[in-house]
Amino acid sequence: MFGSRPKKRALRLFFATDVHGSDRCFRKFLAAASSYEADVLVLGGDIAGKGLVPIRSDNGTLSAKVRGEEVSVPRAEEDRLRAEINRMGFYSVVTDAQDIERMENDAPYLDDAFLHAIVEQIEGWCRLADERLAPNVRCIITPGNDDPKAIDPVLKSAPRIESPEGELCELGPVLMASCGDVTPTPWNTEREYSEEDLGRRLAAILDDAPPDRKVAVNFHCPPYGSGLDFAAELDPQLRPVIRGGRPSIVPVGSKAVRDVVKKYHPVVGLHGHIHESRGAQRIGQTMCLNPGSDYAADVLRGAIVDFAQDGSYIDFLFTTG
Amino acid sequence: MASSSASMGGKAVAGQGLFTRQSSGLVRELGIPAATGIALASVAVVNTFINFNAGLVLFNQADMTLPLLVGAGIWLVAMFAYKYLLEAIPRAGGEYVYLSRIVSPALGAMAGISICIAFTYILAANANFTASYTPFMLTALGAALNSSAISDAANNVTSQTAVAIISVVMLLVVAAVSFVPLRRLAQVILVLVGIQLLAFLVLGWILVTHSHQDFVNALASFSNHPNAYNDILGAAAKDQIPLGVSIGASLLAVPFMVLNYNGVLYAYYIGGELKRPGRTYLYASVISIALLVVVWTGVWLLMLNTVGLDFMQSQAKLGANDATAYGAITSLQSSAGGLGYGLVLSGDPISKILIGIAVPSAELAVDLAFVAVVARVMFALAFDRMLPIGLAKISERNAVPVNAIIVAVVAGIGFAILAAFVNLSNIVANLALFVALIIVAGGVAATALPYRRPDLIMKPGQTELPRMAGVPVPALWGAATTILASIVVVLIVTHPEVFGSFSVSSVGALVIVLLAGPVIYLIARQVRLSRSSIDLRLAMRELPPE
Numbered sequence: 001m002f003g004s005r006p007k008k009r010a011l012r013l014f015f016a017t018d019v020h021g022s023d024r025c026f027r028k029f030l031a032a033a034s035s036y037e038a039d040v041l042v043l044g045g046d047i048a049g050k051g052l053v054p055i056r057s058d059n060g061t062l063s064a065k066v067r068g069e070e071v072s073v074p075r076a077e078e079d080r081l082r083a084e085i086n087r088m089g090f091y092s093v094v095t096d097a098q099d100i101e102r103m104e105n106d107a108p109y110l111d112d113a114f115l116h117a118i119v120e121q122i123e124g125w126c127r128l129a130d131e132r133l134a135p136n137v138r139c140i141i142t143p144g145n146d147d148p149k150a151i152d153p154v155l156k157s158a159p160r161i162e163s164p165e166g167e168l169c170e171l172g173p174v175l176m177a178s179c180g181d182v183t184p185t186p187w188n189t190e191r192e193y194s195e196e197d198l199g200r201r202l203a204a205i206l207d208d209a210p211p212d213r214k215v216a217v218n219f220h221c222p223p224y225g226s227g228l229d230f231a232a233e234l235d236p237q238l239r240p241v242i243r244g245g246r247p248s249i250v251p252v253g254s255k256a257v258r259d260v261v262k263k264y265h266p267v268v269g270l271h272g273h274i275h276e277s278r279g280a281q282r283i284g285q286t287m288c289l290n291p292g293s294d295y296a297a298d299v300l301r302g303a304i305v306d307f308a309q310d311g312s313y314i315d316f317l318f319t320t321g
Numbered sequence: 322m323a324s325s326s327a328s329m330g331g332k333a334v335a336g337q338g339l340f341t342r343q344s345s346g347l348v349r350e351l352g353i354p355a356a357t358g359i360a361l362a363s364v365a366v367v368n369t370f371i372n373f374n375a376g377l378v379l380f381n382q383a384d385m386t387l388p389l390l391v392g393a394g395i396w397l398v399a400m401f402a403y404k405y406l407l408e409a410i411p412r413a414g415g416e417y418v419y420l421s422r423i424v425s426p427a428l429g430a431m432a433g434i435s436i437c438i439a440f441t442y443i444l445a446a447n448a449n450f451t452a453s454y455t456p457f458m459l460t461a462l463g464a465a466l467n468s469s470a471i472s473d474a475a476n477n478v479t480s481q482t483a484v485a486i487i488s489v490v491m492l493l494v495v496a497a498v499s500f501v502p503l504r505r506l507a508q509v510i511l512v513l514v515g516i517q518l519l520a521f522l523v524l525g526w527i528l529v530t531h532s533h534q535d536f537v538n539a540l541a542s543f544s545n546h547p548n549a550y551n552d553i554l555g556a557a558a559k560d561q562i563p564l565g566v567s568i569g570a571s572l573l574a575v576p577f578m579v580l581n582y583n584g585v586l587y588a589y590y591i592g593g594e595l596k597r598p599g600r601t602y603l604y605a606s607v608i609s610i611a612l613l614v615v616v617w618t619g620v621w622l623l624m625l626n627t628v629g630l631d632f633m634q635s636q637a638k639l640g641a642n643d644a645t646a647y648g649a650i651t652s653l654q655s656s657a658g659g660l661g662y663g664l665v666l667s668g669d670p671i672s673k674i675l676i677g678i679a680v681p682s683a684e685l686a687v688d689l690a691f692v693a694v695v696a697r698v699m700f701a702l703a704f705d706r707m708l709p710i711g712l713a714k715i716s717e718r719n720a721v722p723v724n725a726i727i728v729a730v731v732a733g734i735g736f737a738i739l740a741a742f743v744n745l746s747n748i749v750a751n752l753a754l755f756v757a758l759i760i761v762a763g764g765v766a767a768t769a770l771p772y773r774r775p776d777l778i779m780k781p782g783q784t785e786l787p788r789m790a791g792v793p794v795p796a797l798w799g800a801a802t803t804i805l806a807s808i809v810v811v812l813i814v815t816h817p818e819v820f821g822s823f824s825v826s827s828v829g830a831l832v833i834v835l836l837a838g839p840v841i842y843l844i845a846r847q848v849r850l851s852r853s854s855i856d857l858r859l860a861m862r863e864l865p866p867e
Contacts, residue, residue, distance in 0.1 A: 009854035028864035035862045052340040067597070080780070103340060110340060249718045276720065297411045297598065300864055306854045315853035318704065320412060321864030 006315070007308035010173045014038035014319075016302035017220070017272030018144070018293035021049020021089035021118075026125050028300040028321055033137040036304050036319065040171055041137065044272045045144020045180040045220040046293075047125075048118045048151065051090035052110075054100045055081065062094065089295055091117035118147075119154055126158035138162060140169065143180040144220040144272065145191040166201070168208055168215075174267065174311040175215045177205045182221040182273060183254045186234050199256035206264045214311025215266045222253040222271035223261055223283060228290035229253025230277045261286050267313040268305055280316065287313055294320075351595050355507035356588040356605035359693065361612070362510040362686035363584025365447075367517040367660075367679040369617050370524070372581050373624070374658030377637035379819045380574045382567035384630060385621050388578035393614045395575075395805045396582050399760060400606045402767035402802040403589050405795040407602050409770055409777035410863065413593035414701025415694070416759060419766035421705070422863040423773050427839040429861065432762050433702045434838035439755050440695045441729055444495075444688050445488065445736030446749075451684040452478075452487035452741070457654050457661075461677030465670035485741035489734055495688045496730040499696070502719045503594055506689060513686035520679035521616050523672050524663040528623035531666050536627050543665045544651035550632060556646045557635030564631045573816065576757070576809040583756050584687075585609050590694040620659065628662050692729050699725035705860040707845050748830045750821035754813050755831060760806035767799025776865040 014032045019025040026047075033041055055064040055078075063072040066084055073081050078094070085092045093113060095103075103110045129139050140162045141155055155163035162169065169176045181191045181198055193201065202219065209215050222228035233241040233248040241248045252274065261269055261283050269288035278292025278301060291301040300321050306314040373385055406419045416436065421429020456475035463472030478487065498509055531539070537550040546552065557564070588595065588605045595601045624633065639647040640655020653661050663676045700722040703712035716723045739745065770778060771786050771793035778795060779786065786793040792800075813820040821827065846857040 006851070006853050012854075024866040028866050031864045031866075035864055036859050054340070084780075114340075279715075294593075298866060299411060304855055304859060315855050317706065317855045317857075317860055319860055319862075320704070321862065 009306045010309040011307040013040045015042045017044035018046040022295040025300045043141040046146040048147045049089040053092045055094045130160040142178040145182040145189045178218040180220040195256045202260045216268040217266045218270045223258035224253040224255040225251045358507040358511040360609040361514045362690035363587040365683040365687045367683040370659035378641045381563045383570040383574045384566045387571045388574040392578035399802045401798040408599035411598035413697035415590040421861045430838035430842035435834045441732045444733035447684045448488035452484040458677045465673035488737035499692045513682045516682040520675045528627045562638040576812045695729040696725040750827035753820045757810045764803030
C-alpha cells in the first residue's frame with residue numbers, strides 16, 4: 001500500500017549523550033532498553049557532572065543550597081536531599097565548615113573531591129546497569145571531553161559495561177568506532193586535540209576496520225558545519241558575542257571529524273558535545289545524528305537507530321523521554 | 322594537550338553554596354518574566370473592555386463581578402493540574418504531549434492537530450478583529466491629533482478588501498517578529514502588554530477622577546446630543562431591555578468569563594524552553610491571574626460607579642439590537658465598551674492615543690503569543706513524525722521553529738482572507754465549546770497522570786505520591802479541573818443562543834477538526850511502518866526516571 005517493505009531490523013541501538021551527572025537521565029537511559037526495544041545502549045560521553053554542592057552537617061540537620069536556596073532537612077532525609085541536588089546533575093558531599101573552607105582555598109583538594117564524587121557515581125551507575133539491564137542488552141559507555149581521564153579505567157573494569165574508547169567494537173551487523181576527543185574549546189577541558197591530531201587519532205581507529213564491514217562512528221565531537229554543531233560564539237571571558245543585537249551563532253564542530261566521515265563513509269555518525277544543536281544531517285552516505293541534551297530538566301534526549309543484517313542503516317527516530 | 326593529571330579548574334560560585342569545575346556548555350532558558358509575557362499576551366488584557374460589552378449583549382441583567390472572580394478561580398484550579406503535567410513532561414506541545422504520553426497517542430494527536438487548526442483560525446480572527454477595530458483607532462487618533470484627515474480615514478477602511486489587507490499586513494508583521502529568539506519575542510510581547518496595562522491605568526485614572534455626572538455631561542458633548550445618557554436609557558426602556566442584576570444571569574456568564582481568561586496558563590505550551598518548568602510556570606501563571614483579577618475587577622467596579630450598570634446594559638443591548646435608535650442618539654461605537662467611555666471622558670491627546678492603540682497592541686501581542694504556541698505544538702507533532710519532519714527544523718541562529726512559524730502564519734493569512742470575504746460564523750460557531758474541551762482534556766490528562774505514569778511525578782527518594790482521602794493529589798487537581806471544565810462545557814452546550822448554535826456546518830467542522838488528529842496519526846504510523854522498522858509509537862513513550 002505504501003511502497004516496498006523495509007529491510008528487516010537486525011540491530012536496534014539507542015544512543016544518548018551528555019547526561020552530565022544526572023542520575024535520573026542515567027536511569028532513563030537504562031530504561032530505554034525495554035521501552036524502545038533496544039539491543040544496544042550507547043552513552044556517548046560527557047557523563048561527569050559539573051558541580052559539587054557541600055552539605056553541612058550540624059546537630060542531626062543537613063543544610064545545603066539547592067538552586068541557590070537554603071534547604072535544611074533531618075539527617076534521615078539525606079538521600080532525598082542529595083537526589084534533589086542531583087537534579088541539576090550536581091554531586092553532593094556531606095561535610096563541615098572547615099572542609100568547605102579548604103575546598104575554597106585548596107584547588108588540588110577540590111579536584112580530589114570532584115574526582116571522588118565522579119568515580120563514586122560512575123561505579124554506582126555500573127552497578128545499577130548490572131541490576132537493571134536484561135542479559136541480552138549490551139551497554140556501551142564512552143567518555144567525552146568533559147570527563148576526566150581517570151574514569152576510563154573505572155568504565156573498562158565494570159563487568160556489565162563496555163567502554164571501547166579509541167577502539168572498534170563488534171555490534172554484529174555493524175562495527176562501531178568510538179572516540180570522545182574533541183577540538184579545542186574555550187574551557188580547555190581534557191581530551192582536546194588540534195584538528196590535525198584529532199584527524200590522525202580518528203583515522204587510526206577506522207583504518208583497522210575490515211574493508212568489507214559497515215561501520216558506525218560514535219565520535220563525541222560533531223562534524224564542522226553540519227548543522228549539528230551550532231553554538232553561541234564566546235569572547236575570551238566566555239561571554240556570548242553579540243552581533244547585530246543578537247548572540248552570534250557559529251559552527252564549532254571538528255573539520256577533522258567531517259573529513260573522516262567523508263573519507264570513510266560510515267553508515268551512521270553518533271555525536272553529542274553541543275547540547276543545543278540537536279539534529280540529523282546526511283553527509284555523503286552517512287546519516288549524522290546529534291540528539292542534543294536537556295539533562296538539567298531531567299529530560300533524556302536520544303535517538304533510536306536501526307540496522308539491517310548487512311550492516312546498512314535503516315532509519316532513526318529522535319526521542320525525548 | 323590534556324593529561325590524566327590535568328586540573329579540573331574547580332572553583333566556588335559566590336553565594337550559591339556550589340563548587341563548579343571547568344567544563345564546556347552554555348544553557349539558554351526562559352525565566353518568569355518571559356513566561357508571564359506569553360501568558361498575559363495570550364489573554365489580550367485590554368480586550369476585556371470590549372468583552373465586558375459583549376457579555377452585556379449576551380446576558381440579560383448580568384453583573385461581571387461574580388463571573389470575573391469565579392472564572393479566575395477555575396483557572397487557578399486548572400493551573401495546579403497543568404503544573405503537575407509540566408513537571409512530569411517538561412516539554413513543548415501542551416495537551417498533545419500530555420495526552421499522547423499519558424493516555425493514548427491517538428487522543429494526543431486529536432488534541433495536537435485540532436489545537437493547531439483552531440488556534441491558527443484564532444490568529445486570523447484576531448487579525449480581522451484588529452482590522453474591524455481600525456476605524457475606532459483612527460477616530461481616537463484623529464481626535465487626539467486634531468486631524469480631520471485621520472478621522473475621515475476611518476470611513477475608508479471599513480470595506481471587506483480593507484479588512485483583508487489590514488489583516489494580512491498585521492499577520493506579516495507578526496511573522497517577521499516571530500522569527501526572533503523566544504526570549505526577545507517575549508520582551509516585545511511584554512512591551513505590548515505594558516501598553517495595554519498603561520491604557521488600563523489611564524482609563525482607571527480617568528474613571529476615578531470623573532464623577533457620574535461628568536460622564537453624563539461628557540457623553541452629551543461627545544454626541545452633540547444634550548440628553549444622550551438618559552435618551553439611551555429611555556430607548557432601552559422602550560425596547561423593553563431588562564436592566565438590573567440577576568444572580569442566575571451572572572452565573573450563566575461564568576463560562577463567558579472563563580473563555581475571557583483563556584490563554585492565561587499558556588506558558589505550558591513553551592514548557593520545553595522554561596527554566597525550572599514547574600516553578601517558573603506556577604509563578605508566571607499566578608502573577609498573570611492575580612494581575613488580571615485586580616485590573617479587570619477594579620476597572621469593572623470603577624465603570625459601575627462612574628458610568629452605571631443600567632447605562633452599560635442599555636447601551637450594549639441597544640447598540641447590538643437597535644443600531645438605528647442608538648445611532649440617532651450618539652456616534653460612540655457601542656462595541657468599544659470601556660474604551661469608548663475612556664475616549665468620551667479623556668481630555669488630553671495622550672490618553673486618546675493610548676486608548677486608540679491599546680486594542681491593536683493587544684491583538685498584536687495575542688497573535689505573537691499564538692504563533693509561538695501553534696509553532697511549538699507543530700514542532701512537537703513533527704518531532705514525533707506526526708507531521709513532516711521539516712516542521713521540527715530549528716533555526717540555528719534564533720533557536721525558533723522557522724518552518725512551523727511559516728506554516729502557521731501562511732495558514733492564518735488564508736483564514737484571514739477567507740473570513741474577510743466569506744461569513745464563517747456558522748462554521749466556527751462552536752469555537753467556544755472547543756476551547757472548553759481543551760481544558761477538559763488537560764484535566765483528564767492530569768487525573769490520569771498519577772495512575773498511568775506515577776513514576777513521572779515521583780520526587781527523588783519518594784516511594785509514594787502524596788494523597789488526600791486516598792487519592793493522589795495531582796489526580797484531585799486534575800479531577801477538579803475536569804469537573805469545572807465539564808460544567809462550563811454543559812453550560813455552553815445548553816445555551817447555544819449565547820455560546821454558538823449547533824448546525825450541520827458547525828458540528829461538522831468541529832468533528833472534522835477533532836478527527837483530523839487520529840486520522841493523521843493512523844496514516845503517519847502506517848506510512849512509517851511501511852517504510853521503516855521503527856514504530857511511530859516509540860516516539861511517544863515516556864521513559865521512567867526511577
